[in-house]
Amino acid sequence: xxxxxxxxxxxxxxxxxxxLGEKHPEIVVLDxxxxxxxxxEIFAKKFPNRxxxxxxxxxxxxxxxxxxxxxxxxxxxxxxxxxxxxxxxTIRLSVAYxxxxxxxxxxxxxxxxxxxxxxxxxxxxxxxxxxxxTMGVFQPMDAxxxxxxxxxxxxxxxxxxxxxxxxxxxxxxxxxxxxFEPLKLMNLRKPAHKGGFKIACIATGAxxxxxVQASDQLASQGVAxxxxxxxxxxxFDSETTLKIAADANLILTVEDHTVIGGLGTCVAETLAEAxxxxxxxxxxxQDTFGESGEGFELYEKHGISAAEIAKKVNQLLRSExxx
Amino acid sequence: MVECVPIMTDQELASVAxxxxxxxxxxxxxxxxxxxxxxxxxxxxxxxxxxxxxxxVSGGKLASDRDHFVLSKGHGVPALYAVLAKLxxxxxxxxxxxxxxxxxxxxxPDRVRLPIxxxxxxxxxxxxxxxxxxxxGLKMEGKSSRVYCLVGDGEVQEGQIWEAAMSAPKFQxxxxxxxxxxxxGQIDGHVNEVMPIExxxxxxxAFGWNVIDINGHKISEIKSAFEKSRxxxxxxxxxxxxxxxxxxxxxxxFMENNIGxxxxxxxxxxxxxxxxxIRKASRG
Numbered sequence: 001x002x003x004x005x006x007x008x009x010x011x012x013x014x015x016x017x018x019x020l021g022e023k024h025p026e027i028v029v030l031d032x033x034x035x036x037x038x039x040x041e042i043f044a045k046k047f048p049n050r051x052x053x054x055x056x057x058x059x060x061x062x063x064x065x066x067x068x069x070x071x072x073x074x075x076x077x078x079x080x081x082x083x084x085x086x087x088x089x090t091i092r093l094s095v096a097y098x099x100x101x102x103x104x105x106x107x108x109x110x111x112x113x114x115x116x117x118x119x120x121x122x123x124x125x126x127x128x129x130x131x132x133x134t135m136g137v138f139q140p141m142d143a144x145x146x147x148x149x150x151x152x153x154x155x156x157x158x159x160x161x162x163x164x165x166x167x168x169x170x171x172x173x174x175x176x177x178x179x180f181e182p183l184k185l186m187n188l189r190k191p192a193h194k195g196g197f198k199i200a201c202i203a204t205g206a207x208x209x210x211x212v213q214a215s216d217q218l219a220s221q222g223v224a225x226x227x228x229x230x231x232x233x234x235x236f237d238s239e240t241t242l243k244i245a246a247d248a249n250l251i252l253t254v255e256d257h258t259v260i261g262g263l264g265t266c267v268a269e270t271l272a273e274a275x276x277x278x279x280x281x282x283x284x285x286q287d288t289f290g291e292s293g294e295g296f297e298l299y300e301k302h303g304i305s306a307a308e309i310a311k312k313v314n315q316l317l318r319s320e321x322x323x
Numbered sequence: 324m325v326e327c328v329p330i331m332t333d334q335e336l337a338s339v340a341x342x343x344x345x346x347x348x349x350x351x352x353x354x355x356x357x358x359x360x361x362x363x364x365x366x367x368x369x370x371x372x373x374x375x376x377x378x379x380v381s382g383g384k385l386a387s388d389r390d391h392f393v394l395s396k397g398h399g400v401p402a403l404y405a406v407l408a409k410l411x412x413x414x415x416x417x418x419x420x421x422x423x424x425x426x427x428x429x430x431x432p433d434r435v436r437l438p439i440x441x442x443x444x445x446x447x448x449x450x451x452x453x454x455x456x457x458x459x460g461l462k463m464e465g466k467s468s469r470v471y472c473l474v475g476d477g478e479v480q481e482g483q484i485w486e487a488a489m490s491a492p493k494f495q496x497x498x499x500x501x502x503x504x505x506x507x508g509q510i511d512g513h514v515n516e517v518m519p520i521e522x523x524x525x526x527x528x529a530f531g532w533n534v535i536d537i538n539g540h541k542i543s544e545i546k547s548a549f550e551k552s553r554x555x556x557x558x559x560x561x562x563x564x565x566x567x568x569x570x571x572x573x574x575x576x577f578m579e580n581n582i583g584x585x586x587x588x589x590x591x592x593x594x595x596x597x598x599x600x601i602r603k604a605s606r607g
Contacts (some may be wrong), residue, residue: 059411
């Protein structure tokens with residue numbers, strides 16, 4: 001895990017929601033007995049009449065949110081990501097097919113949550129949500145980007161959207177004063193100017209910090225690794241991806257999610273459909289289950305920690321050198 | 324205030340229901356697929372609801388403070404399309420497009436193509452939660468509008484129904500009225516053989532609902548149940564469940580209580596026989 005622990009994106013979400021609630025009376029919030037964990041309780045305390053505690057009954061919460069949306073409200077419904085996707089049929093029909101203006105907020109993304117183990121980890125939520133027509137899928141890398149995405153989801157986005165958030169703290173990465181460009185990849189570490197075998201890294205969520213830290217470690221060894229952050233998995237910024245691919249020999253994707261259907265798949269689809277032959281290596285949870293342990297241990301184990309990413313880059317460069 | 328719908332007598336409502344039964348049979352025959360059994364069991368309820376009970380939905384126009392309806396048992400949608408056509412919200416000719424490519428009249432309700440159906444349903448168990456959310460939203464706005472929701476008796480085997488049954492009393496949704504179309508039939512057999520739901524009235528009562536038990540084909544009983552529920556909106560905090568005892572395939576002798584007619588469309592000769600029967604019964 002990256003060393004500088006600033007804030008969990010769930011915390012930044014809770015704060016942004018309570019702030020947005022002031023100027024947006026249409027916002028209502030629903031939770032299923034996890035308000036303390038999802039941080040929707042910040043809104044609940046400030047606007048008790050616009051908060052609905054639905055108990056441990058996620059499907060009913062999802063359908064109820066759709067109904068509230070049909071009366072002109074902007075509902076944010078909150079739970080762990082895995083418990084929301086567990087009620088996929090209700091999301092599919094009552095929300096997505098009906099194009100209900102609902103924000104589904106899934107916290108506790110990935111193996112990064114640590115000790116609670118597989119049953120509480122959102123590991124396939126991006127893949128499932130991406131598969132639903134009209135559903136936007138967003139994942140911030142840090143607190144400030146969470147705030148930007150929240151503004152976007154309240155003021156601009158229409159229709160259903162899924163927001164994926166971390167349990168654990170993540171360091172501040174969004175450059176101070178930088179402009180938030182919705183739906184676009186953001187460059188955080190520049191590519192090398194010189195020739196040679198170029199690797200570009202695209203990361204999302206908590207793993208973006210790991211990629212940035214890996215890039216900084218590699219830079220001190222004289223190795224360049226450009227890093228891009230993807231806050232929108234759907235719509236996915238294929239235009240920038242293809243530009244990155246045109247300038248790189250290999251793209252490395254990093255995500256705390258299964259490599260089936262997540263960020264790596266977004267990039268694979270983009271490259272293949274454009275006939276772009278840049279090699280792709282997908283780091284993430286490799287079609288396996290999560291388990292209990294410290295978050296940083298699991299990041300090491302699944303090869304998505306800064307050290308493991310740096311190791312992977314060196315290994316790729318070495319094998320390229322041998323060819 | 325919304326305009327009141329023109330007052331219709333029980334007999335006039337019964338004759339509208341008979342005409343809509345014919346439309347249901349005709350549109351299903353034309354579509355060559357669909358669900359006659361549960362459409363015919365629900366049509367008397369829907370006729371009274373839309374022609375005598377709901378406010379702000381008359382004359383092909385929707386008032387802003389109107390009442391709302393969600394068809395949770397989405398497969399019964401031919402009955403709703405017939406009602407909407409009779410009320411002028413869709414053209415009667417459009418009924419022929421049911422289940423055909425490009426039609427707004429999807430096999431199950433689709434609120435994007437046809438907004439007046441309010442909720443997209445067809446995966447059973449979901450519509451009641453949506454209706455609840457609408458009732459909550461309207462209540463927050465201080466509106467007196469009511470939300471009606473028709474659920475099937477097989478549908479209450481779904482767990483999500485009981486999640487909503489538990490939450491609507493918590494939120495004191497006396498503006499929510501659920502009608503349970505108890506026709507005792509589902510695809511694999513009789514409801515109480517497939518998965519018993521009894522004692523169903525006691526269950527809803529225990530969850531905190533006002534339960535009104537009626538014959539779901541008797542216009543006067545349906546009317547009075549709706550009146551009681553509306554009258555209780557301000558005096559009671561409880562939502563209402565109208566337990567409507569119905570007959571699957573009601574009005575067509577060879578379809579009545581015959582599970583085989585749950586999801587099979589009539590052929591041309593069956594259509595003619597069915598219409599003939601409905602006409603004769605209506606005249607008699």
